[in-house]
Amino acid sequence: MTMVPVLVASPSAFLRMSLVRQLKQRRESLQTFEASSAAEARLILSEGTIEIAIVDEALLAALTVENFAAAPGLDARRTILIATGTAPPLAPQIRESFLVIDGEIEGVLNMGAIASALPQALENLAARPRRRHAPSATAPPAVSSRCPEIILVAASTGGPTALTSLLKRIGRSRLPIVVAQHMPADQTAGFARHLAAETGIEVAERAGGEVPPAPVVTVLHGGTDYRISRGRTGQLRLLQASREGNVFHPNADLLFASAAETGIAALAVVLSGMGEDGARGATVLASRGGRVLVQEFASCVVAGMPMATFAACPSATVASLKEIAERLSRWTGVGGCTLRGRAGD
Structure with a gap:
C-alpha cells in the first residue's frame, strides 16, 4: 500500500x-x-x-x-x-x-x-488539479538584500571546545551571537560562565525574551527548543517552542528556519556535533540568500552535523575555525551587507 x-x-x-x-x-x-x-x-x-x-x-x-x-x-x-x-x-x-x-x-x-x-x-x-500557488510581490524579502543582523551557531559533541576557540578568534562581535549547544537544562548556565571566563566576552544564558545586543553572546537554555522572531519595534526575540520527535535540544533546525521564515538576515555556523541537526534549517536559510559556514570535518570531534549540513546545503562554506572567524568579521564589518554572492569571500 x-x-x-x-x-x-x-x-x-x-x-x-x-x-x-x-x-x-x-x-x-x-x-x-x-x-x-x-x-x-x-x-x-x-x-x-x-x-x-x-x-x-x-x-x-x-x-x-x-x-x-x-x-x-x-x-x-x-x-x-x-x-x-x-x-x-x-x-x-x-x-x-x-x-x-x-x-x-x-x-x-x-x-x-x-x-x-x-x-x-x-x-x-x-x-482538484495540481497547481502551485504563485508567490506575490508582498512575500517577505529574501535576506540576500539585507545587512546581516545576527549570527546563529549550532554545536553538539565537541562543540564547547570549538565554540571557545571560535569566540576567542572573533573577539567583540559587531552582531549578537546566539548559540544552540546541545546540552541538558542544568548545564547551560555553567557552560555560559565557562565561556565567559575562557574568552573574556560577556556571555548570557537565556530561556526566551529579547536577544541581548552585541557583543553579548547568548547561550540558549538547554533541554528546550527555540525559534527567533521580530518584535513590533524590530527587536529580535527568542520564543520557546517544541518540535515533534526532536531528540537534541536546543534544536538548531528550528532556530535557523525560524530566522529565514521571519525574514531575519542571519549568518549560520554549524560546529562539531553528532547527528544532522542544523542541516535542514541551514538549507531553508540558504534558500533565502543567507550564508552558512561549517567547521572543517577533520577538526571536529564528531563531524556528523557539519557533514550533514554541507550535504544538504552545497552552498555552505567548509572552513577552519580561524577562517570562519575571519569570514564572520568580514561579512559583518563595513561593506559586509551583501549576503549573497562571492564578493569578499
Missing part, C-alpha cells in the same frame, strides 16, 4: 491530535506529520514529500499565504485550511486559493463540524 504523506499543522495540540485521529480512522494509507509552528511546517515542507497539508489559520499570522504556498513540495490546491477563529477573517484570495473548513461556530472551536467536513474536503482535494 502506497502511503500518502499528510502535514497537520496547528499550534493547538488538541486540534492536531483530533485531526490525526480522524485521518487514521478514515484512511489507513495516510501517513501524518505534525507541526506546531510555522517554522516546523516549513521544515517538513522543505523535504518536498508532503501530498496534502491541513493547516490551522492561526499559523498564517507567522507564515504568509504566499510564503507557505511557495514552500517546496506544497501545492496550494492540495491544502485544507481550518478556519478556527484565531486569526483575522480570511481574505477572499485565500479562500479562492485553499479549500477552507469553517471549524469555528459562534466563537467556539467545533470539532464536530470539522469532523463532518473533513471527508468531503479530502475527496474535493483528490479531484
Whole structure:
C-alpha cells in the first residue's frame, strides 16, 4: 500500500491530535506529520514529500499565504485550511486559493463540524488539479538584500571546545551571537560562565525574551527548543517552542528556519556535533540568500552535523575555525551587507 504523506499543522495540540485521529480512522494509507509552528511546517515542507497539508489559520499570522504556498513540495490546491477563529477573517484570495473548513461556530472551536467536513474536503482535494500557488510581490524579502543582523551557531559533541576557540578568534562581535549547544537544562548556565571566563566576552544564558545586543553572546537554555522572531519595534526575540520527535535540544533546525521564515538576515555556523541537526534549517536559510559556514570535518570531534549540513546545503562554506572567524568579521564589518554572492569571500 502506497502511503500518502499528510502535514497537520496547528499550534493547538488538541486540534492536531483530533485531526490525526480522524485521518487514521478514515484512511489507513495516510501517513501524518505534525507541526506546531510555522517554522516546523516549513521544515517538513522543505523535504518536498508532503501530498496534502491541513493547516490551522492561526499559523498564517507567522507564515504568509504566499510564503507557505511557495514552500517546496506544497501545492496550494492540495491544502485544507481550518478556519478556527484565531486569526483575522480570511481574505477572499485565500479562500479562492485553499479549500477552507469553517471549524469555528459562534466563537467556539467545533470539532464536530470539522469532523463532518473533513471527508468531503479530502475527496474535493483528490479531484482538484495540481497547481502551485504563485508567490506575490508582498512575500517577505529574501535576506540576500539585507545587512546581516545576527549570527546563529549550532554545536553538539565537541562543540564547547570549538565554540571557545571560535569566540576567542572573533573577539567583540559587531552582531549578537546566539548559540544552540546541545546540552541538558542544568548545564547551560555553567557552560555560559565557562565561556565567559575562557574568552573574556560577556556571555548570557537565556530561556526566551529579547536577544541581548552585541557583543553579548547568548547561550540558549538547554533541554528546550527555540525559534527567533521580530518584535513590533524590530527587536529580535527568542520564543520557546517544541518540535515533534526532536531528540537534541536546543534544536538548531528550528532556530535557523525560524530566522529565514521571519525574514531575519542571519549568518549560520554549524560546529562539531553528532547527528544532522542544523542541516535542514541551514538549507531553508540558504534558500533565502543567507550564508552558512561549517567547521572543517577533520577538526571536529564528531563531524556528523557539519557533514550533514554541507550535504544538504552545497552552498555552505567548509572552513577552519580561524577562517570562519575571519569570514564572520568580514561579512559583518563595513561593506559586509551583501549576503549573497562571492564578493569578499
